[in-house]
Amino acid sequence: MNRNLTIAAIVIAAVLFTAWSSAFIIDEAEQAIIVQFGEPIGDVIDEPGLHWRTPFIQEVRRFDKRLLGWDGDVSQIPTLGREFIIVDTTARWRIADPLQFLRSVRDERGARGRLDDILDSVVRDIVSGTELEEIVRSADWEVDLAGLTEEEIKALQQMNLDSPERGRAQLEQDMLASASQQMPGLGIELIDVRIKRINYIESVRKQVETRMISERESIAARFRSEGQGRSQEILGGMERDLRRIRSEAERTAEEIRGAADAKATRIYGEAFGQDPEFYALFRTLESYKSLDENATIMIDADSDFFKYLQTTQR
Amino acid sequence: MPQQRNVLHEILGKQPHRRPPQGPTGRQITLGIVILLLLVAGFTSFYTVQPEEEAVVKRFGAVYGITGPGLHFKLPFGIDSVQKVPTARVLKQEFGFRTVDASGERSRFNYENFLDESLMLSGDLNIIRVEWVVQYRISDPIKYLYAMREPTKTLRDLSESVMRRVVGNRIGSEVLTTGRVEIASEARNEIQEAMDRFDNGLHIITVELQDVVPPARVQPAYNEVNKARQEAEGMINDANRQRNEAVPRAEGTAERIIAEAQGYAAERVNRALGETARFNAVLAEYRNAPAVTRSRLYIETLRDVLPRVGSVVVMQEGQVLPLLNIDQTGLRQLSAVGDEPTRDQPAENALAEEDQ
Numbered sequence: 253m254n255r256n257l258t259i260a261a262i263v264i265a266a267v268l269f270t271a272w273s274s275a276f277i278i279d280e281a282e283q284a285i286i287v288q289f290g291e292p293i294g295d296v297i298d299e300p301g302l303h304w305r306t307p308f309i310q311e312v313r314r315f316d317k318r319l320l321g322w323d324g325d326v327s328q329i330p331t332l333g334r335e336f337i338i339v340d341t342t343a344r345w346r347i348a349d350p351l352q353f354l355r356s357v358r359d360e361r362g363a364r365g366r367l368d369d370i371l372d373s374v375v376r377d378i379v380s381g382t383e384l385e386e387i388v389r390s391a392d393w394e395v396d397l398a399g400l401t402e403e404e405i406k407a408l409q410q411m412n413l414d415s416p417e418r419g420r421a422q423l424e425q426d427m428l429a430s431a432s433q434q435m436p437g438l439g440i441e442l443i444d445v446r447i448k449r450i451n452y453i454e455s456v457r458k459q460v461e462t463r464m465i466s467e468r469e470s471i472a473a474r475f476r477s478e479g480q481g482r483s484q485e486i487l488g489g490m491e492r493d494l495r496r497i498r499s500e501a502e503r504t505a506e507e508i509r510g511a512a513d514a515k516a517t518r519i520y521g522e523a524f525g526q527d528p529e530f531y532a533l534f535r536t537l538e539s540y541k542s543l544d545e546n547a548t549i550m551i552d553a554d555s556d557f558f559k560y561l562q563t564t565q566r
Numbered sequence: 567m568p569q570q571r572n573v574l575h576e577i578l579g580k581q582p583h584r585r586p587p588q589g590p591t592g593r594q595i596t597l598g599i600v601i602l603l604l605l606v607a608g609f610t611s612f613y614t615v616q617p618e619e620e621a622v623v624k625r626f627g628a629v630y631g632i633t634g635p636g637l638h639f640k641l642p643f644g645i646d647s648v649q650k651v652p653t654a655r656v657l658k659q660e661f662g663f664r665t666v667d668a669s670g671e672r673s674r675f676n677y678e679n680f681l682d683e684s685l686m687l688s689g690d691l692n693i694i695r696v697e698w699v700v701q702y703r704i705s706d707p708i709k710y711l712y713a714m715r716e717p718t719k720t721l722r723d724l725s726e727s728v729m730r731r732v733v734g735n736r737i738g739s740e741v742l743t744t745g746r747v748e749i750a751s752e753a754r755n756e757i758q759e760a761m762d763r764f765d766n767g768l769h770i771i772t773v774e775l776q777d778v779v780p781p782a783r784v785q786p787a788y789n790e791v792n793k794a795r796q797e798a799e800g801m802i803n804d805a806n807r808q809r810n811e812a813v814p815r816a817e818g819t820a821e822r823i824i825a826e827a828q829g830y831a832a833e834r835v836n837r838a839l840g841e842t843a844r845f846n847a848v849l850a851e852y853r854n855a856p857a858v859t860r861s862r863l864y865i866e867t868l869r870d871v872l873p874r875v876g877s878v879v880v881m882q883e884g885q886v887l888p889l890l891n892i893d894q895t896g897l898r899q900l901s902a903v904g905d906e907p908t909r910d911q912p913a914e915n916a917l918a919e920e921d922q
Contacts, residue, residue, distance in 0.1 A: 278627050279624070279627035280624060280628060280711070281712050282627070299628075300624075300626075300627045300628035301625075301626045301627060301628040302627075316715055318712060318713060318714050318715045319714040319715065319720075319764055319766070320715050320716075321714075321716050321719055321720055321723065323723070342723040344714075384687075384691065385689075388689060388691065388734035388735075389689050390731055393689060395737060396740070404739055408690055408737065411691065413690075420734065421731070443764070444760075444763075446723070446724070446727040447727060448723055448730075449682065449686075449726060450686075451685055451686065451693070460691070460692065461693065461784050464692055464693070464784045464787070465784050465787040468784065468790060468791050469790065472791045472793070472794035475791065475795045475797070475798045476798055478798055479794075479799065479800070479801040479802055480801060482798070482801070482805070483802055483804065483805040484805075486808075487805050487809070490808060490812055490813060493809075493813050494812055494813065494816045497817055497819075498816060498820060498823075501819070501820030501821070501823040501824050504823075505824050508824065508828055508830070509830055511831065512835050513834060515834075516834045516835055516838035517838075519838040519839055520842060522842070523842030523846055524845065527852070527853075530856075531845070533860060533863065533864075534845060534848065540868070540871045541871060543871050544874055545875065548879055549871070549875050549877070549878045550878075550879045551878060551881065552881050
């Protein structure tokens with residue numbers, strides 16, 4: 253009884269183990285190839301779910317079915333204009349032909365190694381054959397100078413403002429096309445290649461920053477001198493206005509006075525002209541009235557007045 | 567749990583007591599295994615989905631369905647597996663800086679550590695530091711899980727690439743000033759396009775630009791420009807202020823000068839009119855009897871004047887004859903007359919002036 257039970261248990265265990273070994277699960281994210289003694293057997297299994305194999309002699313090689321990322325090394329590359337720039341590229345790829353993939357690169361690590369070689373050299377070739385402007389700008393590049401200060405425009409005009417021949421997107425397309433040519437042998441499909449980062453190397457960056465600083469400084473200087481100029485202009489205008497206002501007022505005042513003087517003169521002339529001789533008398537007598545105790549009157553003894561005086565004294 | 571403990575007791579706990587005679591019987595072992603299996607099945611056949619999540623259910627690795635929030639059942643023993651994806655949550659990626667939740671307070675990491683991410687070239691080959699945030703949502707959990715291995719890393723790579731393209735297609739001053747809104751929306755659309763091309767189930771909600779500034783070493787020069795602009799405006803305002811003070815004052819003074827002249831004119835004309843009116847009146851009388859009036863005027867005047875005058879000197883053939891009633895003052899003046907015969911000049915001057 254006890255021995256039978258043990259045998260039964262062993263048989264059941266063996267059956268279970270065999271079943272366990274012959275079933276395998278392919279995940280939604282996976283595809284697989286069955287390999288028997290190192291030789292791929294049958295088609296690629298890309299249907300997720302429960303699958304079967306011959307136990308013990310067949311093994312399952314799984315590959316990711318999803319899009320995979322590739323991140324390039326940050327590399328220093330000289331452009332066509334001999335500026336050294338730092339370029340960091342990134343790419344998306346997938347295992348399009350697992351069989352080919354298995355044969356040529358074996359696994360993802362092998363694939364990454366090949367991708368590094370191919371993409372790095374493609375990126376290097378294209379960047380070093382291109383002006384920096386081409387890489388930075390896009391095909392729809394357009395400069396709008398409105399709203400910029402004169403200094404900024406001047407600084408801009410010193411550099412090449414042309415539209416790029418190809419532009420960044422096209423360069424990325426070129427990289428993709430060029431690298432893709434070498435992909436079929438690897439069982440890889442390259443989906444896209446992009447320039448992730450692009451910047452000057454440290455020493456060039458310092459130079460560019462220095463240029464930016466001096467550019468700003470000249471703009472600042474311009475603002476200041478413009479301010480001074482405007483201020484002087486306003487003060488000059490003020491001086492002009494002040495002199496004009498004052499002199500106009502004085503002129504008007506003189507005109508008014510002159511007119512009044514003329515009118516007075518005419519009035520006097522008309523009145524006194526009626527009898528100049530009487531006027532002389534009238535005026536003389538009139539003027540005597542303003543004499544005071546500080547004055548001394550000298551009377552000629554022969555004058556009429558003295559005659560009257562003598563008469564009245566007598 | 568208590569059940570499980572009983573079982574353990576049955577299997578293991580009882581062993582010490584019955585150690586010498588025999589182990590557990592076959593029945594007991596089978597029973598124990600069955601109970602264990604049932605327990606494991608019980609614990610692995612349900613799962614909870616949080617309110618902001620959706621769960622992707624797979625049977626033998628193949629996607630079987632999506633379930634929403636709540637308690638759900640599934641087949642045990644790894645036949646069904648579940649991956650939960652926070653589809654309702656707004657997720658965020660930061661570029662050029664990081665925030666961390668430190669004791670409930672959001673604090674900002676030093677951006678210096680992320681200059682690689684944030685420094686980029688503008689179209690005029692200047693360097694600009696751009697910080698931005700991409701907000702996104704997982705709109706399709708199945709695509710999110712199975713279209714790409716690293717959708718989030720891809721989002722980051724693509725965001726950096728797109729932002730550099732957009733910034734590189736503009737001149738620096740536009741990026742720093744007027745271009746912000748346009749850059750953000752252009753970047754959002756372009757990142758979304760890329761995500762759609764990868765079909766990875768990500769929906770980009772917004773791209774928000776944070777700090778967009780020149781590099782740290784250049785920043786003071788930019789501030790200097792702002793300062794210079796302020797100074798220039800200050801100078802212009804100052805000049806305008808001086809002008810606005812001086813001109814109205816000058817205009818007031820001008821009014822005054824003119825008004826004074828008008829006053830002079832009125833006075834002058836009126837005096838002329840008055841004097842001539844008087845003259846005319848007297849002249850009319852004089853013409854009636856010239857000789858008499860002449861004498862009368864002469865005498866009347868002297869009568870008025872003489873009492874007020876300091877001294878009267880009578881001259882005869884160049885000789886000075888003192889007049890009557892000469893008091894002390896008169897004497898002094900009399901003696902002075904010989905030395906200063908021009909003593910009466912003020913009177914003459916006054917007369918001369920009046921005549922002009």
